[in-house]
Amino acid sequence: MKNNKNKKNTFVLYSLISLITAFAVCALFFFYELSAIDLPENAKEVRFEIPAGISVSEISNSLYEKNLIRSPKAFYLAARFPFLSLRKTSPVIKSGVYSLKTSMNVFEIFTLFESGQQEFIKTVIPEGLTIRKIARILETEGVCSAEDFITAAQNPDLIQKYSIPFETFEGFLFPDTYFFAPSMNAENVLLIMIENFFKKISIIPEFADKSVPDFYEKLILASIVEREYRVADEAPLIASVFTNRINAGAGLYSCATIEYIITEIQGRPHPDVITYDDLKIDSPYNTYKWAALPPGPISNPGLIALKAAANPPETNYFYFTLTDSDAGSHTFSESFNAHIKAGTQFKTKKS
Template identity: 30%
Template sequence: MDNRNGSTSWKIIKFIIVILLAFAAIVGGAGYYVWNALQPVQADSGEKRTIVIPAKSSPRSVGVILEKNKLIKNARMFTVYTKIKGEGSMLKAGKYQFTVGQPIDEIVQKLSKGEVYKDTITVTIPEGFTVEQIADRLAGKNLVNKQVFLHEADKGTFPYDIVKAIPGDTKMKHRLEGYLFPDTYEFKKGTTEHEYIDRMLGRFQEVWDTSWNAKVKQHGLSVHQAVTLASIVEREVRAEGERAKVAGVYLNRLKQQMPLQADATIQYMFGKQKERVTFADLKKDDPYNTYKVKGLPPGPIANPGKAALEAVVNAESNKFLYYVTKKDGTGEHYFAATYPEHLKNIEKSKANQK
């Protein structure tokens, strides 16, 4: 047997082994490199970072932005990964917020679904809310300090004509009652109490059509008085088709110098809804007690919506002086031009309850 052939064979085997080991090391090293590059950035703080992905950004550009903000380790590997996943062309532009250390799968998923970050807060102010109810709602969402909000509503300076036209009547509970327009708003986080109010006042200014000024004047009202009457209509009327009719009733009573006798103004006196208004309540001395004081109260009792404002502007011309709820579940009323008719309507209302 030739020992030289055996020696040569062994050398070849060793060479192959070395090559295989080297290849394995290279593959293993490359595999580790890829694996490590796709691991989350180490972070324990829970820090959040906001980034903006421009329109028409390539996967590579997106990766660069993420790497620059230390949300991923390697932009090149991010690009390869999104292509392998088939999501490279699905990454959407917009503003995003990620947590440092977030897994790459979650980052890609959020980008492909377009789950953009909104740094705004949506707040709905219902029609008929008072200034205090608005303050409570915003404070309840930790958006304002209630006392600071109310102070701004009473003392803050705002550049709107509607604010300048509000009379300086010290009997008013809140100066801007009636003028913080009820709507759904989107505010930026960090908005101040003054800015919340300014936005609502600006919305009122937009809604109030200046052509209405002449119309309310024909009713014998100033703009402030029209807003005051609209706030009463807002709180008194549930059936939309009756707003203009009820506004006509109140205008008739004002012309005849009759007390308005609006229960909603009594509720406003107390600052919170009472289940039942008593006869003792109706005797209280208060500028908002429209059972004792003739004419309109010194200011609005709530913030009316556009429909209530339009109902006063376009109040129905009728002969009615009284109304009472039907109590039949419709929210509608019986109307009467005389007191005897009104008494009959009250009996009909009572009968509906049985």
């Protein structure tokens, strides 16, 4: 009887040990399934998108397909049953685009998804670009579609909201380095750039605290100066030349406005040279044919051009011509004869 009892106790003990061992093995295997795939020194970076409304099961399968987790089932169980991953609550996974590494374990992935710290696209918008050129950059970078951005930039309700006295936001998209999220709403992208414009011009007295109609002509002038200057110190002088021509009722004679007509209005490729036929194009933007400023900006200027146009120096210059193509510097002249002479000397020097 005693032997039977001992045998029974031994069986229970062995069963308990076996059960504990089996549980420990399962636990170790489960935690192994939650571990990182690669060591930090071998880690690869992977862009991972979580669309709004996606299920945990779909997320786990997608992570597995991108070789970011060992087991979709283990990820799903850990997310649905927090005690399995030693958590108090299930992770609240936020939609967005994340930068994951193959050296991250499931717990680190949960933490990132809960934080909502998305991957951002560093987008550089240079000075002097048009809306269409900016749109192409945004599409290439994966921020938003070019077509949607152009449509947003012509939204009449938004234009009215900002009291723009024209039909687009040309000139109001401040050139800067931006950090956008992937696949953003195009209108939101536009608004970020517009608000940045108004923030930046607040340091310029001639723009600050003024209504858009009050400074719109200076913005148009700045957009032309932006496309004409190459040396920062010359931007104010170029602005003074155009201001003197405006005051005298003469044409601005800006090749940049002709380029705008060809590329932005007519949709033709950027010309290598401006021809005499180009100078005859019937357009209000043709500053060779019509005096004064064109009806709207021809680019989106930066602070150098904006400051130059806001308060150009008083000079007697009516002309400028490029005389150092390497440095990008110009010679400024008061008379047409001096202007022709400067250009002739430059051509002689080149030849």
